[in-house]
Amino acid sequence: MNNPYTDKINIPTSIVSLILSFLAGHIRLKSQAEDYNVRMQYRYLSMTDSLTGILNKKACEDAIREYLDTNANCYGALLFLDLDNFKNVNDYIGHTAGDQILEETGKLLVESFRSTDIVGRVGGDEFMILIKDFHDSEAVLKRKCTMLQYDMCQTMLRFSVESSCSIGVVLFQNTNIEFQDIYKMADTSLHRAKRSGKNQYVIYNINEEK
Template sequence: MNKMLCVLRENKEIRRKYFSTAKEEISNTNLQLLIWICIFTIVIEITLLIFAKILLPTWVLKQEHFQVAIINVGFIFLATKLKSIHYKNDKMVANICMVYMLLIATCIIKIDVFYEPETLSSFIPLLFVVTPAAFVLSLFRIYLTMILVEVEYIIALFMVKDSVLISADIFYSLAGLSFGMLVTAIILRLRCKDNYDKLTYRRLSMTDSLTGVLNKSTALTQIGRYLLTRIDNTHCALLIIDLDNFKKVNDKYGHQVGDRLLNQVGEILHEAFRGNDIVGRFGGDEFVVLMKNVFDDEIIERKCEEILKLLESLTLDEENFKISCSMGAVIAKKKNESLERLFKIADDALYEAKAMGKNGLVKKIDK
């Protein structure tokens, strides 16, 4: 029982992450699916109408058939328009998809129930089976839509059919509803799991496995992108952090201890800087940090003091080996600064910090 509850909680968390991290992708997918489904529905409707005329000479075209066509054409134009303007409100797009399904279901109920009240319904159970694959919606939205259709269907049955047919139709519709709900949960689980795997792979490809911070390529890419899109009068700071005497650590204690130290340094940098700052490992024992929105120049000194104190608290196998680092920083106050220029200034500052006896900071301001 506990294992089942854990699985349910895990599935719920995976779904939550999916719908919170892939909003734009889901919105775009639903709009594209809406266009395809509308086109497919129109083609199927025309094909069935042609066959009905050929195979059923007494069959009569009904107004609901025109309504289905009009609904699909209208939603094609709506979805195409929203895609063209890159509409990103995922909740509104989901609501549009729900309204579409309810309108189509209403037309099918009218055709299936009111025009042939003396026979069993055939389309509604099928509708419940195909609904899960229609759109990328949350379980709540899909289940709510299916339940609303079922309620509407049952009300329609009691309006025109006798008790025997009502019982049979309700049974078959509930069977279709149950199967549809099960398939919905399975399909959504697969979609969420696929998204979770993609996010995991993307995160691993962007992260330095030893330290847990961004790898060199990702860090430099994100820093360069930020510098290009930085708005006027927004200052930032680029820091290069280099561990002092790291080679001695590897030589004296071995590479395993050195790797453990790098891992601890990664944790310290995560703790010291804000979530929106860019922290990466440049290589070896060197790290690079971009601090965004630096309105107070003195914050650099405070951050560096915090890092030095945290490093001093580290121990290597209970021996008194002092861990420290040297830091070079540049505060960029001008617009359109290149990463190459800022990195050279910060690297020169780091060199000065090393020359001054290490375990400290040299800060420069690029005005």
């Protein structure tokens, strides 16, 4: 037989227990969310170049490698960009101005390509861009490089620096290719652009081999 006095005690006790249980669950979820946010922040920092805010070398190369590995017969263009005579910038107007130019270069590249493309800083004054799903002609790619070089020169002029950039490009369409192979091709194209007098671009079209 139920005791009315006991029932009166159990009801508020149950309510308190329910509230405490709800609070404990809320605290646990909040803690888990904070832990997740911290992990994501560390992950973001580990992938980001601290100066320019774009991908660092490892994250950029890993992203390009993943794209090539997971897309059979893929289309794209890999650009390897190097600022010409950048050492002179640091030597004559200082590292602070040099850092600002690198930061502006990162912003320019982000604005010049789609959010789905891969943009990263892979060296002191070297940047790499993968244009994904590039189905346009080589002529379109040439215009893209010309505009990029013009915009880069304008960026330099804002710092009273008359300089330029050289670009090595690999164009691949409906092709299976490994990252190391395409990296070497882009690097070779960049060196050819440098040897041609700088402020040049050299495009290597893999499909012309076929």
